[in-house]
Amino acid sequence: MENKKEQKSYKTRQRTQILDCLIDNKSKHLTADEISVILKKQGNEVGKTTVYRSLEKLMEEGSVRKYICEEGKSACFQYVDDSENCHRHFHLKCIKCGKLIHLECDYLSDLEQHIFEHHKFTVDNTKTVLYGVCGECSNG
Amino acid sequence: MENKKEQKSYKTRQRTQILDCLIDNKSKHLTADEISVILKKQGNEVGKTTVYRSLEKLMEEGSVRKYICEEGKSACFQYVDDSENCHRHFHLKCIKCGKLIHLECDYLSDLEQHIFEHHKFTVDNTKTVLYGVCGECSNG
DNA sequence: TTGCGTGCAAAGGTTTTGCATGGCA
């Protein structure tokens, strides 16, 4: 069974640096590869395998969230910052410049409520990203 | 403007069957592999390469749309049924049973309008899927 | 006949797994 017993977890250089990297970039969605590259540039090389495995652990612990991004080629990860209430708002992602926008807005909460009441569907904005074009890119 | 020089396009057994398959399943999101399997079961085997290439053509023609789905492993495709106005509504997808729900609702159009006016962002619901749990699965 | 379509094989890119070694507690 999915016994969510907390598993032991050691504090290692690699895992710490991966988490730090995600925190430093908490406004962005990073791919496993991007994390790997950033760490390398900082002189903190970490094997790709370890990046993937650490991200998985961090997701289980709830510190990190996985998103499926527009490109579809690779998954994106983002630090879960409780102070930003990311579980309560929607994310918009520009398909032109890739910018990620955190949308804090009561209107959106109402939307969720509406969908739940009228369509019997519980939206999980942890997994949901609205795609489109941001103001800057549409002016271009 | 969508002025893509129209390329010549031959009507072949494979392309016809792929499109038929998408039409038969127009309420679902199918992966390239699923299409391949369905056709095989019908005795209409089509090479994977051909499935991918045909889907690309069909997308250019505007008959088919590509979505990035939750699993993230593979892309999903769906027939564009103009009579259903899929470009005007949102799609909900249940992360438990995989069911796809077409949400026809004025409230949602307002949402788009709201995001555009207040957040300068043009949502493309061609690419957007709201993830969550449907009524049946949450009762389970 | 022309040139797009098809499909096998192979390449490319991302993610996972096997296994021996390393390192936290």
Added chain:
DNA sequence: TGCCATGCAAAACCTTTGCACGCAA
């Protein structure tokens, strides 16, 4: 010392590309 963590190599997947042959028009 007991385990989890790490990382190389290889496997597993999904998708794309090269190439020779097939087939619609």
